[in-house]
Amino acid sequence: MESKLISVDSRKKKPVYNKQLGVIFNGEDNLYPVLVENLIKSSPTTGQCVEIYESFIGGSGFEAEMVEEPTDNLLETFTPEDLLFEITPELSKHQEVWIQIGYNAAYQKTEFEVIPDEFCRLGEEDSEKYIGKIIVNPDGWDRRADKKKIQIFDTYNPRPEVIQEQVERDGGWHNYKGQILHFKLNNLKGHYAESLVEKCYMFSDTEASMGLHFNRTVRKGFKDAWIIRHKKFDSPQKQKQFEGNVRTVYGNENTGSVLTVEDEFNSEAGEESKFKFDFLEDKTKAGKYEHFETSSANFIRKSFFNIPPQIIDFVQGKLGNSSGDDLRAAESLYNKSTSKHRKRIERLFSELYRNYHININPSGDWTIGLYKLMEDGTIQENDETTPIDNEE
Structure with a gap:
């Protein structure tokens, strides 16, 4: 699936509603999430920044102790922490997530399923700007998609009278598909969230193009x-x-x-x-490539809430003579930079598990523990200045 490059200004235009599909377009060609995925996959620095950001917003999981749900198959156990670590990859790439919620006949929540961003689109707005339907196409939204596979879900609304009305409309509980909650970390007044990649998509594309150039150069044996x-x-x-x-x-x-x-x-x-x-003869000097590589990587890093360079280097195993104290300071700084998003995710889980069919979190505390790079023992906690062991 491919998507043409989208102008940053495209989000400022009037939203496009497609009557044939019954959806509000996400991006000029309705394939914005695919563009984001392609840029992340083709740009090493962007992919690494996404992974680091994902680790910090998911932290070390929930601090509170959860109640285990009774099950006949331990392999099918699905805890709130499991759900957290399914949600954070979507949020790190797209800044939004779509969660299908199932209910029982007592109008209690019983199950959750994360649906990939590329499959979900918003339905039409009513006169009060309310969107009551979410449209899902498991084939995606390019021109080759099978329109017969489109599924229509109700927007999240946990009130019992609303759920009962939807159940009766669908012909009973055995036909009811539940609702979808659309959660965003940014662009809260807009229809769709804006990926952090949008701030640096030109530099992500530059890295991808340089990779293609290097590959072609090697394949032709460095020949002019x-x-x-x-x-x-x-x-x-x-x-x-x-x-x-x-x-x-x-x-x-x-x-x-x-x-x-x-x-x-x-x-x-x-x-x-x-x-x-x-x-x-190709007279391009190696230093010019190095300049573009370094500059692109720096702009991408800044787009992800300015990830400290020490964290990037730590992940790459290239810290050199940096001390454990430097890395701890960088870790603390980035935990603070991402704290707002962790708090929003904590509120999301508080809502998701409100009226859950069992009291899975008796404390009611959904605090996410901070992420610690040094939990693997690379740096001894009792030595503030021990250099990183960077041997490969």
Whole structure:
């Protein structure tokens, strides 16, 4: 599934409602989440920043002790912490998550399922700007998607009278699919959240393009380009044979660095040969690539609430002579930078498990523990200045 590059200004335009699909578009081509996923996958720094941010907003899990739900199969146990660690990958990439909620006949919540962002779209607004339906297509939203697979869900509303009305409309509890809660970390007044990648998408795309350039350079054996100028061949067969010989000499993977051009030769100037070779040398200096790599990585890092460089280096195993004290300070700083989002996630879980079918959290405390990089023992806690062991 592909999506064309979206202008940052596209979010300022009037929302597009598609009557045929019954959805409000997310992005110019309705594939904004796919664009985000593609940029994250193709940009190493963006992917790493997403993982670091995900670790910090999910922290070390909930601090409170939870009650275990009775089950006949321990492998099917699904705890609030399991749900937390399913939600945080979606939030780290898209800043929003869609959660399908199931109810029992007592109007109590019984189960939760996270639906990928790329499958979900909002339905039409009413006259009061309320959106009562969420549309899900498990095929995604490109032109090849099977429209017959579209499913329509009710927007989250846990009031018993509302649930009962929906159950009766669907023909009973055995047909009822539940509701979907759409939770966002930003753009709270808009229809969809804005990925943190949106702030640095040009630099993420730059990294992806540089990776493609490096790959092509290696595949052609670091060879510079040649232009082979030749006279017109007597027959198409001879031209085909010549091109085959070129492939034999250079190899199929390297023929991209050879351009053959039909040309006229000047006999009066002594150009009696049927061929001429022009060499095109790539004079781009390695330092220029390094500059773009470093600059792009720096802009991407800043887009994710300014992840401290020490944390990036720690994850990469390149801290060098940085001390444990430096890393602890960076860890503390980023925990503070992401605290607002952890608090919003804590409120989300307080709402999700309100009126749950068992009292799974008797304390009612949904505090998320802070994430600690050094829990693996890389740095001894009793040594404030021990350098990181960076041997690979």
